[in-house]
Amino acid sequence: MLLPDNLTATPHECGDCPIRHRAVCARCDTDELLRLEEMKYYRSFEAGQTVIWSGDRMDFVGSVVSGVATLTQTMEDGRTQMVGLLLPSDFVGRPGRQGAAYNVVATTDLVMCCFRKKPFEHMMEITPHIAQRLLQMTLDELDAAREWMVVLGRKTAREKIASLLAIIARRDASLHLVPTEGKLAFDLPLTREAMADYLGLTLETVSRQVSALRKDGVIELQGKRHVIVPDFDRLMEEAGDDSDGGLLS
Amino acid sequence: MLLPDNLTATPHECGDCPIRHRAVCARCDTDELLRLEEMKYYRSFEAGQTVIWSGDRMDFVGSVVSGVATLTQTMEDGRTQMVGLLLPSDFVGRPGRQGAAYNVVATTDLVMCCFRKKPFEHMMEITPHIAQRLLQMTLDELDAAREWMVVLGRKTAREKIASLLAIIARRDASLHLVPTEGKLAFDLPLTREAMADYLGLTLETVSRQVSALRKDGVIELQGKRHVIVPDFDRLMEEAGDDSDGGLLS
DNA sequence: ACTTCGCCTTGACGCAGATCAACCGCGTTC
DNA sequence: GAACGCGGTTGATCTGCGTCAAGGCGAAGT
Numbered sequence: 327m328l329l330p331d332n333l334t335a336t337p338h339e340c341g342d343c344p345i346r347h348r349a350v351c352a353r354c355d356t357d358e359l360l361r362l363e364e365m366k367y368y369r370s371f372e373a374g375q376t377v378i379w380s381g382d383r384m385d386f387v388g389s390v391v392s393g394v395a396t397l398t399q400t401m402e403d404g405r406t407q408m409v410g411l412l413l414p415s416d417f418v419g420r421p422g423r424q425g426a427a428y429n430v431v432a433t434t435d436l437v438m439c440c441f442r443k444k445p446f447e448h449m450m451e452i453t454p455h456i457a458q459r460l461l462q463m464t465l466d467e468l469d470a471a472r473e474w475m476v477v478l479g480r481k482t483a484r485e486k487i488a489s490l491l492a493i494i495a496r497r498d499a500s501l502h503l504v505p506t507e508g509k510l511a512f513d514l515p516l517t518r519e520a521m522a523d524y525l526g527l528t529l530e531t532v533s534r535q536v537s538a539l540r541k542d543g544v545i546e547l548q549g550k551r552h553v554i555v556p557d558f559d560r561l562m563e564e565a566g567d568d569s570d571g572g573l574l575s
Numbered sequence: 576m577l578l579p580d581n582l583t584a585t586p587h588e589c590g591d592c593p594i595r596h597r598a599v600c601a602r603c604d605t606d607e608l609l610r611l612e613e614m615k616y617y618r619s620f621e622a623g624q625t626v627i628w629s630g631d632r633m634d635f636v637g638s639v640v641s642g643v644a645t646l647t648q649t650m651e652d653g654r655t656q657m658v659g660l661l662l663p664s665d666f667v668g669r670p671g672r673q674g675a676a677y678n679v680v681a682t683t684d685l686v687m688c689c690f691r692k693k694p695f696e697h698m699m700e701i702t703p704h705i706a707q708r709l710l711q712m713t714l715d716e717l718d719a720a721r722e723w724m725v726v727l728g729r730k731t732a733r734e735k736i737a738s739l740l741a742i743i744a745r746r747d748a749s750l751h752l753v754p755t756e757g758k759l760a761f762d763l764p765l766t767r768e769a770m771a772d773y774l775g776l777t778l779e780t781v782s783r784q785v786s787a788l789r790k791d792g793v794i795e796l797q798g799k800r801h802v803i804v805p806d807f808d809r810l811m812e813e814a815g816d817d818s819d820g821g822l823l824s
Numbered sequence: 825a826c827t828t829c830g831c832c833t834t835g836a837c838g839c840a841g842a843t844c845a846a847c848c849g850c851g852t853t854c
Numbered sequence: 855g856a857a858c859g860c861g862g863t864t865g866a867t868c869t870g871c872g873t874c875a876a877g878g879c880g881a882a883g884t
Contacts, residue, residue, distance in 0.1 A: 397721070399721065399722075399724075399725050401725070401729065401815060401816070402815075402817060403815075405729040406729070407724055407725040407728040407729045409721035409724045409725065410721065420714055421710070422707070422710070422711055422714075423714065427718060427721075428721070450707065451703065451704075451707070454700065454703040454706060455700075457703060457706040457707050457710055458671070458699065458700070458706050460710055461670070461671070461706055461709055461710045461713060462671055464710060464713045464714060464717060465669055465671075465672065465713060467717055468713060468716055468717050468720060469676060471717060471720040471721060471724065472646070472648065472658035472659065472676075472677070472720060473648075474724060475648075475656055475658045475720065475723060475724060475727055476648050476650070476656040476658065478724055478727035478728045478775065479656040479727045479774070479775025480650065480654040480655070480656045480775060482870080482871095483870075483871065517830095517831070517832090518831075518832065518833095519831085525728070526727065526728025526729060527871080527872090528871075528872055528873080529831095529832080530832095530833085530834085530871090530872075530873080530874095531870090531871060531872075533832060533833055533834080534833080534834080534871090536833095537833075537834085549880095550831075550832065550833095550879090550880095566650055566651075566652075567650070568651060731840080731841095732840075732841065766860095766861065766862090767861070767862065767863095768861085768862095776841075776842090777841075777842060777843080778861090778862080779841090779842080779843080779844095779862095779863085779864085780840090780841055780842075782862060782863055782864080783841090783863085783864080786863075786864085799849095799861075799862060799863095
C-alpha cells in the first residue's frame, strides 16, 4: 500500500489544476514555489480503493482534486467511525508526522494532487507563509471536527442526516459556482453505511430518516443517490442549526 | 468580557513558568523570542468564570498554566456539547482569526499565560519555526478531536466514562512525573454535568455509570471527586481502547 | 431470461440511555 | 440552627434508535 502503481507525474501549470492546491498555488506564489509546482503529481483511485491504511508510512501530502474520500477509525470489535470527509480542495497529510493516523478510503472515483513529503517539508521550512497557510487550513479542519462533535453528541438521528446533507450541499454548491436560486441538487457520494459511520448511527436508521425527510418534503430523491433540496433554509432548520453558514450570503 | 480586570503582567524567566508555553519557549529558542518572552503576561480566573464568549473578539493567545477550562458549543435550544478540554500546557487561541469560536469556561481555578495576538502573529511571521510548532500543536488537537469523535459516535455510556477518566488520568500522570507503580489518583476537575456535556450524555447517566464502575472495582472514589485507579490497564479495557497510549511505555 | 450480488428499504421487537421525580449531603446565609 | 442552594445519587418509566429479519430493486454475469 505504499506507492501504488497508478501514480502519474503530470507536469502542468497551476491554471490547469481544476482545484488549486490550496496550500501551495503557483498562481498566487512565485519563485521557489514554481520548483515545488514541478514536483506536483497526480494519483487516481477507483471507488472503494483504500488510499492508505492507518499506521502505514505516509510519504506524501496532497489534496483532493475530484471525488470524495473518507478518514475512518475502527475499534478492535469492528465498530467504525468516520472522522473526516474529504471533498475536493481538502488537504490530506500531516507534515512532520511519520505514519497515517487513519484509514483513507475513496468512496467515489478519486483524483488527488500530491507532493512528496520530504521536499514539501523542506519548502515549508524555507517558505514561512506555507506553514502559515497550512496552519489556517488545519484550524479549519479543527473547527469542522468540533462542529461534528456537536452533531455526534447532541443531535437526533433526523438532525444528523439533515446536517450531513447540508454540509454536502453547501460544499457542492460552492464548487459549480452556478447560483441555482435556492434549489440545490447533488449526488450523494456515500453509501448508507458510510453515512451511518459518519453520523454514529446504523444504516437502517439512516435509511429510515432519509425516507422520513423525503416523505416530509424536506428533500426529494431521484433514485437512491440523487438528492434535490427545494429549500435550503428548511434543511438547515431540520439540522437544528439555523445559520446558513454563508451559503446564501 | 473583553479584558478582565484580573489581568496581571508578570515579567519572568522561562524557567519560572511551571508549564512552559509550548509554542514559544525562550529556554529552547533565543534572541527575538526573548522579546516575546517579555510580553508574556498571566491571567487568572476563578472556577466557573467565563474566559471568553463565542463570537467575542479575542485579542490574545495563550496556554493553560494550571487548572482546567472547557470549550463548549451551545445550540439554540440549550443542548450543549463540550468540544475541547483544556488541561495544563494546552494552547488556546486561533492566530489569524478574529473572534472566538466557542465559549471558554474555567471549571476550576485557572491560570493562563498569554500573549497579545498582534505581536504574537508578527513574531510568527518573522520566526518560521513558531508557525511550525503551532501547526504541530494544532495537528495534535485535531487528532484529539477525532479520537473524541469515535468516543461520541461509537462508544457506550460506560466506555465513554472510562475513556474520559483515562484521558484525565494520563494527562495528570504526565504532570507530577512521579511514577506511582500502576496506581493513579486524581481529582475530577469536572462536575457530572460537564462530564455529560463532554460525552454527549445526561448527568444522570454519568452518575449511574460512575457508580457502576466503582461497584465493579474499576475505580475507587473518595468523596465525589477524588478518583483512584487501581489498574490503569483495566480502565483502558473498559474504555474499549486497548492501547495504553504510551503512559506506561 | 435467470441468477447473483450489492445496496437499500421496511417491519417487529428490545434495550440503553433519556426523562421525570424524589431525595441526600454539605456548605453558606441569615 | 433553620432555610437554602448546589451538586450528586437513585428509582420509575418512557422512547429513540439498535438489532434482527425479510424482501425489493437495479446492474452485471452466465
